[in-house]
Amino acid sequence: MATVFNEEESEIAMVYENLHGDSARSHCGKDRKVSAVQPGMKLYRLVAVSFGLLCLLQVALNISLHLSLYSSYCTALEIVKKNLSDCDNKTLDMEASIETLTEERDELKKKLSDFDYYSQQGWVYFSGSFYYVSEIKKTWNNSRYDCLKRGADLLIVNTKEKQEFLHHLQRRIWIGLTDREIEGTWKWVDGSPLKTSYWATDEPNSYESTDEDCGDTKFFTEKNSWNDSPCEYLLPWTCEKKKNSSSLTQQPKAEI
Ligand code: MAN
Ligand code: CA
Numbered sequence: 001m002a003t004v005f006n007e008e009e010s011e012i013a014m015v016y017e018n019l020h021g022d023s024a025r026s027h028c029g030k031d032r033k034v035s036a037v038q039p040g041m042k043l044y045r046l047v048a049v050s051f052g053l054l055c056l057l058q059v060a061l062n063i064s065l066h067l068s069l070y071s072s073y074c075t076a077l078e079i080v081k082k083n084l085s086d087c088d089n090k091t092l093d094m095e096a097s098i099e100t101l102t103e104e105r106d107e108l109k110k111k112l113s114d115f116d117y118y119s120q121q122g123w124v125y126f127s128g129s130f131y132y133v134s135e136i137k138k139t140w141n142n143s144r145y146d147c148l149k150r151g152a153d154l155l156i157v158n159t160k161e162k163q164e165f166l167h168h169l170q171r172r173i174w175i176g177l178t179d180r181e182i183e184g185t186w187k188w189v190d191g192s193p194l195k196t197s198y199w200a201t202d203e204p205n206s207y208e209s210t211d212e213d214c215g216d217t218k219f220f221t222e223k224n225s226w227n228d229s230p231c232e233y234l235l236p237w238t239c240e241k242k243k244n245s246s247s248l249t250q251q252p253k254a255e256i
Pocket of ligand 2: 204212227228
Protein backbone atom coordinates (compact mmCIF):
# COMPACT_ATOMS: atom_id res chain seq x y z
CA MET A 1 0.00 0.00 0.00
CA ALA A 2 2.79 2.35 0.96
CA THR A 3 4.72 1.42 -2.10
CA VAL A 4 1.70 2.21 -4.21
CA PHE A 5 1.36 5.61 -2.58
CA ASN A 6 5.09 6.46 -3.18
CA GLU A 7 4.85 5.47 -6.75
CA GLU A 8 1.84 7.72 -7.22
CA GLU A 9 3.69 10.62 -5.61
CA SER A 10 6.68 10.17 -7.92
CA GLU A 11 4.40 10.19 -10.86
CA ILE A 12 2.76 13.38 -9.78
CA ALA A 13 6.14 15.02 -9.36
CA MET A 14 7.22 13.96 -12.79
CA VAL A 15 4.00 15.23 -14.32
CA TYR A 16 4.52 18.56 -12.60
CA GLU A 17 8.07 18.74 -13.88
CA ASN A 18 7.01 17.91 -17.37
CA LEU A 19 4.30 20.44 -17.31
CA HIS A 20 6.43 23.40 -16.06
CA GLY A 21 9.87 22.16 -17.16
CA ASP A 22 12.79 24.67 -17.00
CA SER A 23 10.57 27.61 -16.38
CA ALA A 24 9.50 26.15 -13.13
CA ARG A 25 13.13 25.55 -12.16
CA SER A 26 14.23 28.82 -13.36
CA HIS A 27 11.44 30.56 -11.47
CA CYS A 28 12.28 28.65 -8.37
CA GLY A 29 16.02 29.52 -8.76
CA LYS A 30 15.25 33.29 -9.10
CA ASP A 31 13.11 33.29 -6.00
CA ARG A 32 15.91 31.77 -4.10
CA LYS A 33 18.39 34.46 -5.32
CA VAL A 34 16.06 37.42 -4.51
CA SER A 35 15.28 36.12 -1.09
CA ALA A 36 19.08 35.99 -0.38
CA VAL A 37 20.02 39.63 -1.51
CA GLN A 38 16.99 41.81 -0.63
CA PRO A 39 17.47 42.17 3.21
CA GLY A 40 21.10 43.50 2.75
CA MET A 41 20.00 46.04 0.18
CA LYS A 42 17.26 47.25 2.42
CA LEU A 43 19.67 47.68 5.30
CA TYR A 44 22.16 49.43 3.04
CA ARG A 45 19.50 51.82 1.80
CA LEU A 46 18.27 52.40 5.33
CA VAL A 47 21.78 53.20 6.51
CA ALA A 48 22.42 55.48 3.51
CA VAL A 49 19.17 57.36 3.96
CA SER A 50 19.75 57.69 7.69
CA PHE A 51 23.26 58.98 7.07
CA GLY A 52 21.93 61.46 4.55
CA LEU A 53 19.31 62.64 7.01
CA LEU A 54 21.91 62.95 9.71
CA CYS A 55 24.07 65.05 7.36
CA LEU A 56 21.10 67.29 6.58
CA LEU A 57 20.35 67.61 10.29
CA GLN A 58 23.98 68.47 10.96
CA VAL A 59 23.94 71.15 8.25
CA ALA A 60 20.68 72.58 9.62
CA LEU A 61 22.08 72.62 13.14
CA ASN A 62 25.28 74.29 11.94
CA ILE A 63 23.35 77.00 10.12
CA SER A 64 21.08 77.55 13.10
CA LEU A 65 24.06 77.72 15.45
CA HIS A 66 25.85 80.19 13.22
CA LEU A 67 22.77 82.37 12.92
CA SER A 68 22.28 82.32 16.66
CA LEU A 69 25.94 83.14 17.30
CA TYR A 70 25.86 85.94 14.71
CA SER A 71 22.75 87.41 16.32
CA SER A 72 24.39 87.29 19.76
CA TYR A 73 27.54 88.83 18.32
CA CYS A 74 25.54 91.70 16.76
CA THR A 75 23.71 92.35 20.02
CA ALA A 76 26.97 92.33 21.97
CA LEU A 77 28.51 94.67 19.40
CA GLU A 78 25.59 97.10 19.73
CA ILE A 79 25.96 97.07 23.52
CA VAL A 80 29.69 97.70 23.25
CA LYS A 81 29.08 100.54 20.76
CA LYS A 82 26.48 102.14 23.06
CA ASN A 83 28.76 101.80 26.08
CA LEU A 84 31.60 103.37 24.12
CA SER A 85 29.35 106.25 23.08
CA ASP A 86 28.17 106.76 26.70
CA CYS A 87 31.77 106.58 27.78
CA ASP A 88 32.73 109.26 25.21
CA ASN A 89 29.96 111.56 26.48
CA LYS A 90 31.00 111.02 30.08
CA THR A 91 34.60 111.73 29.15
CA LEU A 92 33.54 115.03 27.53
CA ASP A 93 31.47 115.97 30.59
CA MET A 94 34.38 115.15 32.87
CA GLU A 95 36.78 117.17 30.73
CA ALA A 96 34.41 120.18 30.96
CA SER A 97 34.13 119.70 34.73
CA ILE A 98 37.90 119.48 35.06
CA GLU A 99 38.26 122.71 33.07
CA THR A 100 35.70 124.51 35.26
CA LEU A 101 37.28 123.16 38.44
CA THR A 102 40.74 124.19 37.24
CA GLU A 103 39.49 127.73 36.59
CA GLU A 104 37.81 127.85 40.01
CA ARG A 105 40.96 126.50 41.66
CA ASP A 106 43.12 129.14 39.93
CA GLU A 107 40.68 131.85 40.99
CA LEU A 108 40.78 130.62 44.60
CA LYS A 109 44.58 130.43 44.49
CA LYS A 110 44.64 134.05 43.29
CA LYS A 111 42.25 135.09 46.09
CA LEU A 112 44.33 133.27 48.67
CA SER A 113 47.49 134.87 47.37
CA ASP A 114 45.81 138.33 47.46
CA PHE A 115 44.51 137.62 50.95
CA ASP A 116 48.03 136.66 52.12
CA TYR A 117 49.54 139.75 50.52
CA TYR A 118 46.99 142.20 51.93
CA SER A 119 46.96 140.64 55.39
CA GLN A 120 50.74 141.00 55.61
CA GLN A 121 50.43 144.67 54.59
CA GLY A 122 47.96 145.33 57.42
CA TRP A 123 44.75 145.20 55.38
CA VAL A 124 41.47 143.94 56.79
CA TYR A 125 39.02 141.85 54.74
CA PHE A 126 35.33 142.75 54.92
CA SER A 127 32.48 141.69 52.65
CA GLY A 128 34.56 141.08 49.52
CA SER A 129 36.88 144.11 49.84
CA PHE A 130 40.11 144.90 51.67
CA TYR A 131 40.49 147.95 53.92
CA TYR A 132 43.57 149.71 55.19
CA VAL A 133 43.38 152.00 58.21
CA SER A 134 46.40 154.26 58.62
CA GLU A 135 48.20 154.78 61.90
CA ILE A 136 49.48 158.21 60.88
CA LYS A 137 47.78 161.45 59.79
CA LYS A 138 47.87 163.22 56.46
CA THR A 139 45.92 165.84 54.52
CA TRP A 140 42.97 164.55 52.48
CA ASN A 141 45.01 164.83 49.25
CA ASN A 142 48.04 163.01 50.63
CA SER A 143 45.82 160.38 52.20
CA ARG A 144 44.29 159.68 48.84
CA TYR A 145 47.72 159.64 47.23
CA ASP A 146 48.82 156.97 49.73
CA CYS A 147 45.78 154.84 48.86
CA LEU A 148 46.45 155.14 45.14
CA LYS A 149 50.05 154.05 45.69
CA ARG A 150 48.64 150.94 47.39
CA GLY A 151 46.47 150.11 44.37
CA ALA A 152 43.37 151.34 46.17
CA ASP A 153 41.49 154.59 46.90
CA LEU A 154 39.89 156.36 49.82
CA LEU A 155 36.83 154.55 51.18
CA ILE A 156 33.57 155.05 49.31
CA VAL A 157 30.63 154.57 51.70
CA ASN A 158 27.88 153.56 49.30
CA THR A 159 26.25 150.75 51.32
CA LYS A 160 24.75 150.40 54.75
CA GLU A 161 27.28 147.63 55.50
CA LYS A 162 30.23 149.92 54.75
CA GLN A 163 28.83 152.59 57.06
CA GLU A 164 28.50 149.92 59.75
CA PHE A 165 32.11 148.88 59.12
CA LEU A 166 33.16 152.52 59.44
CA HIS A 167 31.19 152.86 62.67
CA HIS A 168 32.98 149.80 64.11
CA LEU A 169 36.36 151.44 63.51
CA GLN A 170 35.45 154.09 66.13
CA ARG A 171 37.97 156.57 64.76
CA ARG A 172 37.97 159.90 63.08
CA ILE A 173 39.26 159.32 59.55
CA TRP A 174 39.09 160.76 56.06
CA ILE A 175 36.60 159.16 53.65
CA GLY A 176 36.63 159.51 49.86
CA LEU A 177 34.03 162.30 49.73
CA THR A 178 34.58 165.89 48.49
CA ASP A 179 32.77 168.94 47.09
CA ARG A 180 35.94 170.68 45.90
CA GLU A 181 34.72 170.93 42.29
CA ILE A 182 31.28 172.42 42.95
CA GLU A 183 30.49 173.73 46.42
CA GLY A 184 27.60 171.79 47.88
CA THR A 185 27.78 168.99 45.26
CA TRP A 186 29.35 166.04 47.02
CA LYS A 187 31.01 163.32 44.99
CA TRP A 188 32.91 160.16 45.73
CA VAL A 189 36.51 159.72 44.56
CA ASP A 190 35.38 157.46 41.69
CA GLY A 191 33.24 160.34 40.36
CA SER A 192 29.91 158.85 41.45
CA PRO A 193 27.41 161.25 43.08
CA LEU A 194 26.46 160.99 46.75
CA LYS A 195 23.11 159.27 47.10
CA THR A 196 22.62 157.79 50.56
CA SER A 197 24.42 159.94 53.15
CA TYR A 198 25.26 159.64 56.86
CA TRP A 199 25.92 163.28 57.77
CA ALA A 200 25.87 164.11 61.46
CA THR A 201 23.29 166.61 62.67
CA ASP A 202 23.77 170.06 61.08
CA GLU A 203 26.52 168.77 58.76
CA PRO A 204 27.84 169.57 56.24
CA ASN A 205 28.05 173.18 57.34
CA SER A 206 31.29 174.75 56.00
CA TYR A 207 31.60 175.85 59.59
CA GLU A 208 31.47 179.62 59.99
CA SER A 209 32.06 180.03 56.27
CA THR A 210 35.37 178.13 56.32
CA ASP A 211 36.23 176.08 53.30
CA GLU A 212 35.26 172.59 54.41
CA ASP A 213 35.36 170.50 51.24
CA CYS A 214 36.43 167.04 52.45
CA GLY A 215 34.49 164.38 54.34
CA ASP A 216 35.57 162.72 57.58
CA THR A 217 34.01 160.81 60.51
CA LYS A 218 34.37 163.39 63.27
CA PHE A 219 31.22 162.05 64.99
CA PHE A 220 32.30 158.39 64.87
CA THR A 221 30.37 157.48 68.02
CA GLU A 222 27.12 158.24 66.18
CA LYS A 223 25.47 156.13 63.51
CA ASN A 224 25.36 159.28 61.38
CA SER A 225 29.00 160.28 61.76
CA TRP A 226 30.02 162.40 58.77
CA ASN A 227 31.38 165.95 58.95
CA ASP A 228 32.87 168.30 56.38
CA SER A 229 36.35 169.59 57.29
CA PRO A 230 39.06 171.71 55.63
CA CYS A 231 40.98 169.33 53.29
CA GLU A 232 44.29 170.52 54.81
CA TYR A 233 43.53 169.05 58.20
CA LEU A 234 45.74 166.16 59.24
CA LEU A 235 43.72 163.01 59.89
CA PRO A 236 44.13 159.23 59.60
CA TRP A 237 42.44 157.69 56.56
CA THR A 238 40.97 154.44 55.23
CA CYS A 239 41.79 152.94 51.85
CA GLU A 240 39.50 150.51 50.10
CA LYS A 241 40.73 147.87 47.72
CA LYS A 242 37.68 146.70 45.82
CA LYS A 243 37.16 143.07 44.88
CA ASN A 244 37.95 142.26 41.21
CA SER A 245 40.53 145.03 41.20
CA SER A 246 43.51 143.32 39.58
CA SER A 247 46.32 145.81 40.11
CA LEU A 248 48.19 145.59 43.40
CA THR A 249 50.44 148.52 42.54
CA GLN A 250 48.13 150.90 40.71
CA GLN A 251 49.87 154.21 39.99
CA PRO A 252 48.31 157.40 41.38
CA LYS A 253 46.50 159.68 38.97
CA ALA A 254 48.36 162.82 37.91
CA GLU A 255 45.65 165.12 39.23
CA ILE A 256 44.35 164.59 42.71
C1 MAN B 1 34.31 172.04 64.29
C2 MAN B 1 34.64 171.55 62.91
C3 MAN B 1 33.47 171.63 61.98
C4 MAN B 1 32.23 171.10 62.57
C5 MAN B 1 32.00 171.65 63.91
C6 MAN B 1 30.80 171.01 64.55
O1 MAN B 1 34.18 173.40 64.25
O2 MAN B 1 34.98 170.21 63.02
O3 MAN B 1 33.72 171.01 60.75
O4 MAN B 1 31.17 171.28 61.73
O5 MAN B 1 33.11 171.46 64.73
O6 MAN B 1 30.52 171.62 65.76
CA1 CA C 1 31.67 170.75 59.28
